Structure formats: structure tokens, C-alpha cells
Amino acid sequence: MSTAHTEAKAEILARIRGALHDAPAPAPAARTYRRTSGRAGAEVIEMLEDRLVDYKAGVHRETPESLPGRIAELLGASARYVVPAGIDTAWLPEETAARRAIADPNDARTPSALGVRELNAVDAVVTSSTVSCAETGTIFLTGRPDEGRRAISLVPDHHICIVPLETVVELIPEALARIEPTAPVTMISGPSATSDIELERVEGVHGPRRLDVILLG
Amino acid sequence: MSRTALGMPAVRPVHGHGRLHTAVPFPEAAEAELGNTQMRANIRHATHTIRGKRARVVEELPDWEELRSAGSAIKEQVMAHLPELLEQFEANVTARGGTVHWARDAEEANRIITGLVQATGSTDVIKIKSMATQEIALDDHLEAHGITATETDLAELIVQLGHDRPSHILVPAIHKNRHEIRDIFLEQMPETDESLTAEPRDLAEAARKHLREKFLSTSVAISGANFGVAETGTLTVVESEGNGRMCLTLPETLITVMGIEKIVPTFEDLEVFLQLLPRSSTGERMNPYTSMWTGVTPGDGPQDVHVVLLDNGRSAVLSDPKGRSALHCIRCSACLNVCPVYEQAGGHAYGSTYPGPIGAILSPQLTGITSEQNASLPYASSLCGACYDVCPVKINIPEILVHLRDEDVRTQHGERSDDGAAAAPARTRRTPKAPSQMDLLMKGASFVMSSGRRMALAEKGLPLGRVVAGKDRAISWLPGVVGGWTDERDIPAPPRESFRNWWAGHAGETDQRLAADGAAGPADVPHDRPGDAQPVDAPHDRPEEDR
Ligand code: SF4
Numbered sequence A: 001m002s003t004a005h006t007e008a009k010a011e012i013l014a015r016i017r018g019a020l021h022d023a024p025a026p027a028p029a030a031r032t033y034r035r036t037s038g039r040a041g042a043e044v045i046e047m048l049e050d051r052l053v054d055y056k057a058g059v060h061r062e063t064p065e066s067l068p069g070r071i072a073e074l075l076g077a078s079a080r081y082v083v084p085a086g087i088d089t090a091w092l093p094e095e096t097a098a099r100r101a102i103a104d105p106n107d108a109r110t111p112s113a114l115g116v117r118e119l120n121a122v123d124a125v126v127t128s129s130t131v132s133c134a135e136t137g138t139i140f141l142t143g144r145p146d147e148g149r150r151a152i153s154l155v156p157d158h159h160i161c162i163v164p165l166e167t168v169v170e171l172i173p174e175a176l177a178r179i180e181p182t183a184p185v186t187m188i189s190g191p192s193a194t195s196d197i198e199l200e201r202v203e204g205v206h207g208p209r210r211l212d213v214i215l216l217g
Numbered sequence B: 001m002s003r004t005a006l007g008m009p010a011v012r013p014v015h016g017h018g019r020l021h022t023a024v025p026f027p028e029a030a031e032a033e034l035g036n037t038q039m040r041a042n043i044r045h046a047t048h049t050i051r052g053k054r055a056r057v058v059e060e061l062p063d064w065e066e067l068r069s070a071g072s073a074i075k076e077q078v079m080a081h082l083p084e085l086l087e088q089f090e091a092n093v094t095a096r097g098g099t100v101h102w103a104r105d106a107e108e109a110n111r112i113i114t115g116l117v118q119a120t121g122s123t124d125v126i127k128i129k130s131m132a133t134q135e136i137a138l139d140d141h142l143e144a145h146g147i148t149a150t151e152t153d154l155a156e157l158i159v160q161l162g163h164d165r166p167s168h169i170l171v172p173a174i175h176k177n178r179h180e181i182r183d184i185f186l187e188q189m190p191e192t193d194e195s196l197t198a199e200p201r202d203l204a205e206a207a208r209k210h211l212r213e214k215f216l217s218t219s220v221a222i223s224g225a226n227f228g229v230a231e232t233g234t235l236t237v238v239e240s241e242g243n244g245r246m247c248l249t250l251p252e253t254l255i256t257v258m259g260i261e262k263i264v265p266t267f268e269d270l271e272v273f274l275q276l277l278p279r280s281s282t283g284e285r286m287n288p289y290t291s292m293w294t295g296v297t298p299g300d301g302p303q304d305v306h307v308v309l310l311d312n313g314r315s316a317v318l319s320d321p322k323g324r325s326a327l328h329c330i331r332c333s334a335c336l337n338v339c340p341v342y343e344q345a346g347g348h349a350y351g352s353t354y355p356g357p358i359g360a361i362l363s364p365q366l367t368g369i370t371s372e373q374n375a376s377l378p379y380a381s382s383l384c385g386a387c388y389d390v391c392p393v394k395i396n397i398p399e400i401l402v403h404l405r406d407e408d409v410r411t412q413h414g415e416r417s418d419d420g421a422a423a424a425p426a427r428t429r430r431t432p433k434a435p436s437q438m439d440l441l442m443k444g445a446s447f448v449m450s451s452g453r454r455m456a457l458a459e460k461g462l463p464l465g466r467v468v469a470g471k472d473r474a475i476s477w478l479p480g481v482v483g484g485w486t487d488e489r490d491i492p493a494p495p496r497e498s499f500r501n502w503w504a505g506h507a508g509e510t511d512q513r514l515a516a517d518g519a520a521g522p523a524d525v526p527h528d529r530p531g532d533a534q535p536v537d538a539p540h541d542r543p544e545e546d547r
Helices: A003-019 A041-054 A067-075 A116-121 A172-176 B002-006 B026-034 B037-059 B064-080 B082-095 B106-120 B131-135 B138-144 B154-161 B178-188 B200-217 B243-249 B267-281 B314-318 B324-328 B334-338 B340-345 B356-367 B374-379 B386-390 B397-412 B437-449 B452-461 B464-469 B478-488 B499-516
Strands: A058-062 A079-084 A099-104 A124-127 A131-133 A138-141 A158-164 A185-188 A210-216 B099-103 B124-127 B148-151 B220-223 B227-229 B234-239 B253-259 B289-294 B304-310
Touching: A003 B082, A003 B099, A003 B314, A041 A058, A041 A210, A058 A067, A067 A124, A067 A158, A067 A210, A116 B200, A131 A172, A138 A158, A138 A172, A172 B267, B026 B340, B026 B374, B037 B267, B037 B334, B037 B340, B064 B082, B064 B267, B064 B324, B082 B099, B082 B304, B099 B106, B106 B138, B106 B220, B106 B253, B106 B304, B124 B200, B124 B243, B131 B138, B131 B253, B138 B148, B148 B154, B154 B178, B154 B200, B178 B200, B200 B243, B220 B243, B227 B267, B234 B243, B234 B267, B243 B289, B314 B324, B314 B356, B324 B356, B334 B356, B334 B386, B340 B356, B356 B374, B356 B386, B356 B397, B374 B397, B386 B397
Parallel strands: A058 A210, A079 A099, A079 A124, A124 A158, A158 A210, B099 B304, B124 B148, B124 B220, B220 B253, B253 B304
Antiparallel strands: A131 A138, A138 A185, A185 B289, B227 B234, B234 B289
16 A cells, blocks of 8 residues: 555544544444334235335236236337346246347456447346335345346336345345345335425436336245 | 543544635625525425425334434444444455545545546546535546536536535535526536426436436546445445436446545444435435445446545544534434524525534534634524434434534633643634624523523523524524424423523623633623623522523
């Protein structure tokens, strides 16, 4: 490290140590807030559904059999859409001349990876998800093979996100416990939105303007 | 006082610089802003709307108070162990391929960031809304070095294109209405034409179009951070629009500026703050997007990742045991939305990057209370206590305000300085100036607030705002302030006598107390108000309950 780095670091740490001259010894935090759910599974799923609807996301309940049909319907007849290479292809609708899935290898360094402009030109993206928190209506993507790298679920304007029912928990502590902290994490609670102009909520600014969540179970 | 008892700090506190100073003292700035009726109407609408939403989503959580307590306790732990946590954070970021830089002040941070941008060869950067970069006036510094920084948050973009200043932490352009925003866009965005309407939907769409190409083509992004996890080296940004995700994902180089106080010890701790922040801030159960990244993820997102740890006066804030909890702030802006003074004066009057109640305690501590202009900030409050009630990390803002007022009064009388010594050597004291009216009146305020009983009395009578205003009623909106106060508080009884009479009876007492404390005696204070010089209803020790 450079001398400037060493000097600045040493001085800041010395300042902080000096500032703590009274050696405060606070009591450890009591985690008396709710950390495990007391609700039945069905109730938790309903809660997630309710929150997502509130956020103006489309919510659909499907089985493995009905899933491809639903995705086909959401995509529309003609769509070029991106999927992470690790997605379960049994989920996807049949390819037609006009509707085609493009697999992204989940590593931007791979030659077949889509560039940002290509991503900007596709119509939609279909991904899975790691865990979802019902109480806040939040879906967690953590870059796993069936979720893809961050850019693919960001640049296309329509995100179809699959939430397997067994990945739904009620509380934020339960959700965070299920993710790998050093993974690139994106927490999604509804489509992109802004309230910057006279506090009037507008859905869809820079992220996908349309979010469809498929509860799969 | 406690400082002397506990021994002198080994290192003298070093204060911060940047956009932390008011250009004009708060009372004057506030008076000027009061003329701006559009601003006041917009701010009033915004603060009332958001605080209603906040109240509803907070109500929903049965364990809100437990979360607040945990948040507050975690932040206390952070402050007590800050050196170790910062080093742990650096080690983890470094182990994951990131680079950590340390900046003692705004100037050093700007120099480091500019150097990093120059090293990429890029003259364009995209920015996520960040208070830390506002505080250090990074955009000015970049511009001076030929680097164009584009704000990508819609409100920040409106402020930037309008050559304006933010007026609220959460909704920085809330002082502008849709028509004003349309005009700014028409003038500043080449893609727009007369067909642009003033509908928020159309305006958001225009911003999307305007920025999309920037997101796709700019190779350097600069962000702030809401939290940095020591245990893992993970950084977190909480946002709504997706501009944050764009900046954090698409560029090759990512530079994050984070105040040293934003550290949390463990990843688990985020479970507390990610519940407290959105509900307190936007009044939502969760904001649309939260991003977390830890150093470099190969093949995903920026591969050149930097974090600049910023002191800029924070260690000085830490040195005051009575004021340091101001560093617990998670910048939710809930305290702004309930503050009757903020509601009337708007964000610009505070001058600093940090407006409202939190600004009133943070800015003067960062710069040092001896900063002439910021010394007026601790008086920019009616001490109604609403800010404390809503603060998700339980910062006792009113208590710190009173403490800072006391510090200010004592500073002005050469009793203390900002270098951490309780008794100031003459050389460091603020240039003596004729004791101002504020000074005189504040001695009264400090007296009132130093006693729970007197405080209770004052709450009954509500005259503290008047104390701040002064007899010339420079802050002529006080009735409005008091009106705001009563929105938040039950007022049990009207005052039995006018404040003027009450004050007259206590002015001498204040001097006595100050003299007993070793402060400048009455001789120091010009009694430029007849009533002050001649207490009308001595004796001074009559029971306060009578009032
Ligand atoms: S002081 Fe508390 S209420 Fe105010 S912005 Fe900071 S965290 Fe929020």
C-alpha cells in the first residue's frame, strides 16, 4: 500500500482511538425482535402474494405443468428473452419461430455472454430466485446458476421471476439467513418505482418496468 | 465537563470541511426561505404524506420497538469498536479483490476519487445519490478536473439539471412542482420537445430515455453506501428506481464513498437495519431494490472495485460522549418529516448537506461548534421531541441539541473550544464578538432546558421557539412552528403568563446560574431589553410549578 494510504489510515485510526478516550463499553444488542415465523405456510404465501400485488407486480400461482404455458402467455407470441444458463429448461415454453430463449452463461468474460446492448435489445428475462420474504414482499436473487448475473435481470424491461413455494419465508431475518453474504445480492420488492415528482408514485424508471412473479408449487 | 473528568483525548479532534456550512445563519436563511410559498407548500405536503405512510407501516410491526432498541445497541457497539471494525472491513474487501482507501477529510477523498477516475482514462462518471459525495462536494472537484459526473437518481438529476440544491434527504427535488420539472427537462435534455407533458409518468420516462445510453456506455460509477459489513466486507445500497443497480452492475469501475460510521459488525445485523430503514424512510415495507456486493465477483459486475472510507469530522463527533450518537444516523429522513421547523423553513435554510433535526446536530459537530455559521443550527428546533420518537435508531436529538446549545454558549464565552479540551486556551477560542442577541437569549434557553421541571414548564407554555426567535421576531413564522408542534403533541394547558413576563423574571437567574458554572457573568451580557435588566417578578426561586 502507498505511503498516503498508510498515513491516512494510521491517522484516522488514531483519531478514533483518541475519540474513544472514555472507553465506552455498551451492552450487546438484544435480539428480542421476531426472528422465526409463527405462521402457517399457506398464510405466509398469501402474505407474499398480497405484498407483491400491492407493489403492482403481476402475481401468478402455477404448478410445474402449468408453468410453461403461463410463461408463454406472459412473454407473448413474439419475444426474444434471456435466461440464465442454469435454469430448468422444463420450465420454459416451446420455442417458436418468433419466440426464442437466449441462454446467458452467467459469466461476462465468456464469449457467448450477452453484451449490455444485446441485453437492452431483448424483450424479457426469466429467472429463478433464492428466497423470498413475505412480510416485506421481497425476492432475493443471489447470482446462482438459475438466477444469472446481475445485468440480465436488470437491463431487459420485463422480468418474469419464478419463486418456488418452498423458498418463501415470512421474515427478513429468515430470508437473510438463507443467502450467501458474499454473493452479489439483489433484493427486489416490486418493479422499479419513483416518487420523486410531487410524491406521485410512478412504476418503472430504470429497472424492469414490468415484474411478473410466478409462485411455483 | 465529562471530558475533563475522563481525561484528555490523546489526539485532538479534527473537524470536517465541505458542504457542511451554512452560508447564512439559520434564522436569516429560514426567513428568506419563508418567502418561498411554493417550497413551503410542497414540503408540507411531502412531509405530511410520508409521515402518514411511515406511521402505518411502523404500526404493522409488533416488534418495532425491539428493532429500534437493537438498532441503537448495534450502533453503540459499532462506535465503541470502530477501529477494529474498520480494519476488519478493509481486510475482507481486500481479500475479495477490492481496494480500500482512507480519507481524512473532504479534500483527500476528492483527490483519491479523482485520481481513480483519471486512472481509468474516462472523463465521464455516473453517480448514485449519495450524501457523502454531496458533503465533500465531489462534483465540483471532478468538474474542475475535466470530469463530468451525471446524477442518475431522478430527483438528483432534477436538482443537477436545474442548478439547484437538494431540499430533503429522501426526496431532494420536492421543492419543485411538475411544471417546473418539465421546464428544466425541456431546457436541459436534448431528447425532449414541446410534446413533453408535466405528468410524472412522462417526466420519469424522459429521464429513463435520457439516462439509458449513459448507463450502457459509461465505464465508471460512483456511489455511497447505506451499510458496510465488517465481518464480510459487504456493501449495501438501498434505492427505488434501479439507477443504483445500473451504476453498481454495468460499469467496469465502481468507487464507493462511505462515512466511517456506516459500518455494521455482522451480516446478521442487516436484518435489523433493512427493516428499520425503508419503513422509516419512504414509509414502504421495503424499497424496490437493495443491492449488496462484496469486493469483486468475477464475471459479474464491476471488476475494479474501490471503497473510500471518509472521516471528515466524524472522529471529532465521536470524541464527544454526549453528542456521538449523532453518528448512529442511518439517513432515513423521518426526523425531517416530523419537524415543525423543517416544515416551515425547508431544507435549504440549513445550508449543509444534512438538513432538519439530524442536520442541526450533525453539521455543527462535524465542523465544530466554533464554526460561526453552524453555531446557529442547534437553535433550529422547537425541542418538541417528535424527532426522537420517530428515529429508528433512537438518537435523542433534543438532548444533543440542548447539549450543543450549551457548548455553543460556553464556546462563545471562551470556556471551551472544539479541540476537545473542556477549558479552552485563549488562542483557540472563537474570535470574541459582541454577545449577540441569540447569545443572550440562548443563555435563557440553555437554562430552561437544563432542568426537567423547567423543561416541562416550557412545554406547557411553548415559548422556546420564541426564545430562539428573539425579541425582534426575526423568525416571524413562530406561530406556525408552534402550530406544527401542537400537531404532534398534546398541550395540557395554555401558559399562565406571557413569555415576555416569564423571561423577565428569569433573566437574572440565568446569569446567576452561568456565573455559578464559571461562565461569563452578567457584566458580559448587554441587557438590551428593558424587561431583562429589571426583573419584574423576583424572587427567582419561586416554585416553577406556579408558572
Ligand atoms: S436522526 Fe434518526 S430519524 Fe433522523 S435521519 Fe437519522 S436515523 Fe433517521
